[in-house]
Amino acid sequence: MAFGEQPAYLRVADDLRxxxxxxxxxxxARLPSQARIRTEYGVSDTVALEARKVLMAEGFVEGRSGSGTYVRERPRPRRIVRSGYRPAGPSTPFRQEQADEGSKGSWESRSVQDTATLDVAERLRIEPGERVMRTHYVFRAEGEPALLSTSWEPLALTGRTPVLLPEEGPVGGQGVVARMAAIDVTVDHMAEEVGARPGLAAETAALGGVPGHLVIEIRRTYYASGLPVETADVIIPAEKYRAVYHLPVR
Incomplete structure (x- = not known):
């Protein structure tokens, strides 16, 4: 194979894609059989098989037991807008995660007291094992699961206050900024780290996907005068959604 030339199985996969x-x-539609790929492209059975494997790994096709390999229906990605928070305006957990004002959605949540893992402790700058409030959210847009979020807040900050439970109390369900303001803590900035990874079985099941499909993972942390007051993992199915950022230019 000459320098820069693609292996045969990738050339076949490129054409089928x-x-x-x-x-x-x-x-x-049914993908051409291995025998047909072999004949049409003049390649070996091994090359035909590897080309099909590439398309399956990329999510373009799926195998159906006893039937063959078929082209998957790939949804047109929708937008999840990440524009930060708006301290001056009303907020909700849904608005906190989906900043597009035209978006309508709902959420369900469950809060439990927990101990901070090493990772969560590092993000909140507390000691591992310290008590935190962990809240798990499922957000839906037009009735469809759109994203998951798990947040942690240090109980050293919120314990024995009216904002102990994110979804209950006088400012329950109004988002981190309003809740912290209620206990005289002014959130002044937020940071997000964005990555991608294969989705865990529980995550993809909750999002209506297939285990192993890629998800966008956003690690978000809110700060007040440099002190982390809440951190969260936001999980978005990469095949269905794109994270869009609108940021001010100074």
């Missing part, structure tokens, strides 16, 4: 993307092989 092009046919899927341009509609020649539409969703639910």
């Amino acid at each position: 092009r046919k899927i993307l341009d509609g020649t092989l539409p969703p639910h």
Whole structure:
């Protein structure tokens, strides 16, 4: 193989992928059999098999037991807008995670007292094992699970205050900024770290996907005068959504 030349199985996969993307092989169409790929492209059985494996790993096709391999219907990605918080305006946990004012959605949550893991302790700058309030959210847009979020708040800050439970009390359900302001803590900035990884089985099940499909993982932390007051993991199915950021330019 000459320098820069693709292996045969990648050339076959590229052509089949092009046919899927341009509609020649539409969703639910059966992928050509291994024998047909071998004949049409003049390649070996091994090359034909590896090309099919590439398309399956990329999520373009799926195997159906006893039936064959078919083109998957890939949803058109929707936008989840991440624009930070708006201290002057009303907020909710849904608005906190989806800043697009035109978006409508709902959420359900469950809060429990827990101990900080090493990772959470580092993010909150507390000692591992210290008590935290852990809240798990499932957010839905138009009735469809859109994202998951698990947040942690140090009980040394919120314990024995009216904002102990994020979804209860006088400012329950109004988001971190309003809740912290209620106990005279002024949130002044927020940071997010964005990455991608295969989704865990429990995550993809909750999001209506397949274990192993990629998710966007956003690690968000709110600060007040440099002190972390809340940190969260936000999980978004990468096939269905794109995280969009609108940031001010100074």
